[in-house]
Amino acid sequence: MSDDQKPYKNGFKFPEQSIRTKITEVSPNRLSTRGFNQEDLIENLSYSENVFLILRGRLPDEKEAKIFNHILVSFCDHGVTPPSTQSARLIASSGASINNAVAGGLLSFGKNHAGAIEKAMALFQESISGLNLEETDPDDENKRIALLAIEIVNRYEGESKRVPGFGHRYHDKDPRAAKLIDLAIQESAIGPHTKLALAIESILNEKKGICLNVDGANAGLLSDLGFDSDLGLGIFMIGRLPGLIAHAFEEMQEEEKFRRFCDLENIVYEGFKNKRIDDGEE
Amino acid sequence: MSDDQKPYKNGFKFPEQSIRTKITEVSPNRLSTRGFNQEDLIENLSYSENVFLILRGRLPDEKEAKIFNHILVSFCDHGVTPPSTQSARLIASSGASINNAVAGGLLSFGKNHAGAIEKAMALFQESISGLNLEETDPDDENKRIALLAIEIVNRYEGESKRVPGFGHRYHDKDPRAAKLIDLAIQESAIGPHTKLALAIESILNEKKGICLNVDGANAGLLSDLGFDSDLGLGIFMIGRLPGLIAHAFEEMQEEEKFRRFCDLENIVYEGFKNKRIDDGEE
Amino acid sequence: MSDDQKPYKNGFKFPEQSIRTKITEVSPNRLSTRGFNQEDLIENLSYSENVFLILRGRLPDEKEAKIFNHILVSFCDHGVTPPSTQSARLIASSGASINNAVAGGLLSFGKNHAGAIEKAMALFQESISGLNLEETDPDDENKRIALLAIEIVNRYEGESKRVPGFGHRYHDKDPRAAKLIDLAIQESAIGPHTKLALAIESILNEKKGICLNVDGANAGLLSDLGFDSDLGLGIFMIGRLPGLIAHAFEEMQEEEKFRRFCDLENIVYEGFKNKRIDDGEE
C-alpha cells in the first residue's frame, strides 16, 4: 500500500505505523516515567504515589496521597465470594499458571460485577459538573447538592433502577465505605462529589436502610481527586490484584487439584431426552 | 445465611446453588447433547451440523446445513492483518501456551473489531421484524424491503454513521461476501434478511462504491437461518479459531522468540522531560 | 537503534520488523489460504476439511476427512462438569461479553485439565518413532507394539503415574472413545499410534478396569493422521468451542445474573482471627 493511499481507504482510517506515548521514555540505560527518572521514583515514592503519578501525569500532594492510598487498600479482597475470585481459583486449580488465573479473574468484570464504580463516578461527575459550583459559597453549595441528591434518587426510583454505589449483597452497612468516609472527614478531603454521595446515602438510608458501599465511597473520593470515570475499573483492579494473587496462590498450594464448584448432584438437566438421528447418514 | 433470607437480601437476588442446563446430560458412561447420544453425533454429523445442533437445539435440514457450513468456512482467516491475529502471535512469541495466545486473540474483539456482525444481525432482524412480512406476497415483499433499505441508508447517513456489514479496509469488493451470496442464490437460500442486505448494498454501491463484506453477508444468512443476534460473535469465533491456532502455532514453530511489533525507532515519546522529586522524601 | 546493532545486542536476538507467514496471502479483493482461493474453500470444503487444510497445509483425503470430522465432533461438550465450562458460565453470568466468557474458559486448560491429549500424543509419537516400523511386516509390527505397551505401563506404574489418555472421572468406559475406535476400525483407519493406545488399554483394563478416554483415543488417531503433538490442545479447543459458546449463551439468556458457585455457607475460614495493628501509624 503506497503512502498516498493512506491514511484513508474504503472509508476506514489507517493509523500511523509509529506509536506516540506520554508515559515512559526508554533509552539505553535510562527510563523516565512522566518526566521523572525511574531511580528517583524507586527511591522517593510510595507505590500508591507512583500509581497516582502514572495515571494522572503529576505527583499527588500529601493529602491526595493519603486518600488515594486508603482507596487502593480498601479494594484489597472480599474473600471467596465474588465470581472473579471464584474464576481465578477455578483456573488456578486446573494447573494453569498464575497469570492465567489472574487474567480469568479480571475477565469476570462486567455489567453485574465491578461495574458500579465507573457508573457511580460518571453519575457524580456529570451531576456535579452540571451545577457549575465554581462561584458558589459553601452553604449554597451544600443546599444545591442536597437538592440534586433528591432529584437523582427520584429519577432512579422512577425508572425502578438502583443508584450505582449503594447497597451490598453481604453488608447492610459496608464497613469499608464507613471507614473511608471517616478518614476523608478527618483529613478534610470531602469534595463536592463525595458530598453528593453522602447526601444520596442519607436519603436512601432513611427510605430503605440502604448505605453507601465501597464502590460508591471511592467513586466520590476518586472524582474529588480528579480521576476520569473511565479509570475507575483500572483503579479497582490495582487494588484487587493482590487479593486475586493470594487466592490463586492459596489454591495452587493448599487445595486439591481440579476444583469444581458444582458436581453431578448440583446440575439439573432440563433439555430434550432420547432423540435419534434416524437416517444414519451425514 | 439461612434459607429464609434467600433469595433476596439488601435488594439483591441470590441465584440458587444448583445449575440448570438444556445442553448436555452427563451420567456415568453416557453423554447426550440436545437429546442425542454423543455416539450418534460422532457417527452421523458433520462438525458444522453438530455446531448448528448445539447452538440451535435442533438438527439443520440439508439446505441449512450447507449454508451454515459455508458461513463457518468463510470466517477462517484474514492473514496477519487483524489485531486479534497480531495479539495471538505476540502472545505466542513470548513463550506462553497456545490457549493463552488464542484467548488473547479473542479478547481483541470489541467495538472496532468483529463487532459488525452482531450489529448487522440486530439491524436486519429488527428491521425485517418491523415489516410483519408473514402475510405478504413475494412481489410486495421485495418492494417493501427495497423501501426499507433506502430508509436505513438515509438514517445512517443522517447520523454520519457507517451501516454495519458494509465496506472493508482491504477490499473494495470482499471476495468472501460475493461467493457466499452466489452460493445462497444457487441453493435458493436467500430469505428476507439477506434480501435486505443486498438491497442496502445496491444503494451503497451505486452511491459510494461500498459493497457487502463477509460480516454483512453472514449477518443476513444467519438471520435467515434463525440465529439470535447475540450468537453472531460466537459463530464468528468458531469460524476464526482454526486460523488463530494456525498463526499461534506458526509463531511457536517458525519465528524468533519475543516478537515486538514496534521497537525504539517506532516509538515517539511526547511527554514531560527532566522533572525531579525535590524533597527526596516520601 | 542503528541497523548494525541488530539483530544481536546484550546477548539478545532481535526479531526482524517484518513478519513472514505461510498461512494466508492477503491482497486487495483476494484472499488465499494455503494456496487456495478462499472462494474455492467456501464452495468446496466442509469445515473440518478446511481445518485440516489450515493446520496441516494440505487437503485431507476422503478417509482422513471422515476421521478428522469424528474427532472434532467428539470433543463438543461434557456438560457443566469441567472447570473450563464453569469458568465460562461464571464470567458470562457477571455480564461480561461472550468472548470474555470463552477466553476465560480456555484459560482453564492447564496441567490438570485438557493436558492429557498432548501428553498422550507425545508419548505415542515418541514410542512409535523409536520402533522404526517402516520396514516391519504387519504381524511383527503388532507384536512389537504389544511389547512396547507392556513396557510403557510398567514404566508409568514404576513411577506411580497415570498413563495419559486413560481413565475418566465420570465414566468407567468413556462412550466417545469406544465409538471413535469402532468408526476407525470400520474405516480401516487404525495406524500404529492407535494400535499402541489399544494395546495399553487392553493391559490397563485387565489389571485395573481402566479404559481409553476421549483424549487417548483422539491422541492415537491424530498421531496416525500426522498431527504434531503441540497441536493437540488447539484441536481440542476447536472441538470444544461450540460447547463453551452454548453454555455462555445459556447463562446469558436463562439464568439469574451474578452466579456464584459457592456462598457463605460453603466457605470455611481457617486463618488468623482478631489481630490488631497496634501503633495505628503507617
Next chain:
Amino acid sequence: MSDDQKPYKNGFKFPEQSIRTKITEVSPNRLSTRGFNQEDLIENLSYSENVFLILRGRLPDEKEAKIFNHILVSFCDHGVTPPSTQSARLIASSGASINNAVAGGLLSFGKNHAGAIEKAMALFQESISGLNLEETDPDDENKRIALLAIEIVNRYEGESKRVPGFGHRYHDKDPRAAKLIDLAIQESAIGPHTKLALAIESILNEKKGICLNVDGANAGLLSDLGFDSDLGLGIFMIGRLPGLIAHAFEEMQEEEKFRRFCDLENIVYEGFKNKRIDDGEE
C-alpha cells in the same frame, strides 16, 4: 454420586464441595483479612504493606516495608517496548474494555517474557538453601557464596544458557537494578540471596559486560524477604499493572482506533500459491 463413592473414583480424587481459605473472613458488616479488620488496614497500612500482609500472612517490619515498596515501584513500566504492553494497547485500540486489555497483557507472560524473576528466585533459593548457612560466620558466608557464584556461572556456561536475572535487551546497565541495590545497601537489607546475585554479577560483568537486571535484583531481595519463588510473577504483575492500565487508557483516549502493528507492507507471504480443489465436490 453417593458420599461413599467420594472422594476417590476411577483413580481420580474429587475435591470437597466446601472451600477453605486463610485469607479473608466475610461476615455481614465485617471483613477481616489475615486476622485484621479491613477498617484497621485501610486506616493504618500503606498499599505495599498491605500487599506484604496479604501475600505473606504477616505484617512487614519497617525495613521490610521499605524494601518491598521499592520493589513494587521498580516494576512500574518499560514504555511501549514489551510484548505485554503492545498486546494491551492492541486490544484497547480495538474497542475492548480496559479489563480485557489488561488481561491480554498478562497473558503475554511466558517463557520468554517475565519468566526470569521466578527462575532467578528458584535458582538463588535452591543454591543458598544448599549452603546451610545458619551456623556460618559472615566472612566464611561471603567466601562460600563467592565460590557458589563461580560454580553457577560455569554450570550455565557449560550448558550454553543465560543465567536468569542478568542482561537486558535495552540496557547495558539496568538503572533500576543499580538503584535497588544501592537502596538495599543503605538500608542494610542485603541478605545471602542478594549477595549471591551480586557475586554472579561481578563475574558476568568482568567476563562479558553483563549486569544484573531488575528481575535479578528483585529476585535476590524478594528471596531475602522470604517470598516463595512461585509468587515472583504475581509480585511483578502487581508492580506492572498501573503501567498496563496507563497504556490501555492512553490508547483509548489518544490514539486512532484499530491499531495494527504491522500492515500489508510488513507481511511477507512465503507459502503455496495458485492451488485448486479440482473435483469441486465436498
